[in-house]
Amino acid sequence: EVQLVESGGGLVKPGGSLRLSCAASGFIFNDAWMNWVRQAPGKGLEWVGRIKRTSDGGTTDYAAPVKGRFTISRDDLKNTLYLQMNSLKTEDTALYYCTTGFTIFDYWGQGILVTVSS
């Protein structure tokens, strides 16, 4: 059974940093493209960024609102996906989901809440 479990969320002040983790199991993690998708309270889904599988170069792409502030990485030995978030803004407040896939998001974690507030 595929499982994606996010952790590391919480309350942070504007300008602060936070690192989210997503522990994966039930599938061959190093064979998967992985994404972060977020959902602001009461709002719709917003794609944050993606990391290719290592065999495809492990390169990353980001949505414009987070480019230059967020960094996605992966540790294939630990089957874990990361999202390093710097220079956080109040508008980054959201539930953050890790998902598998390229443009089709097959599996989703349960989400982790990040609140950016003074």
Next chain:
Amino acid sequence: QSVLTQPPSVSAAPGQKVTISCSGSSSNIGNNYVSWYQQLPGTAPKLLIYDNNKRPSGIPDRFSGSKSGTSATLGITGLQTGDEADYYCGTWDNSLSAHVVFGGGTKLTVL
């Protein structure tokens, strides 16, 4: 404002059929496959339809998808109260500043 346009809400009675539209442009829906996601209250989204009209294993055939030009449609027949959820369309966008884009979501109410 979302790149893809969906109606904010739709409603229908149990047993009836409903359709949810998703409108885009040539840089997204017009030249790429569309996926649909169902988000039940308080839960994570779940893949419902991919590649315009394919259903993942376990998704009942009451759910269907189609695409024409720069628009896509999700159809649900034999509505059940358990289908009450938010539905999102998503696709790739070929424009410089965007990658994966979603619709704003449609709230389905089963009366």
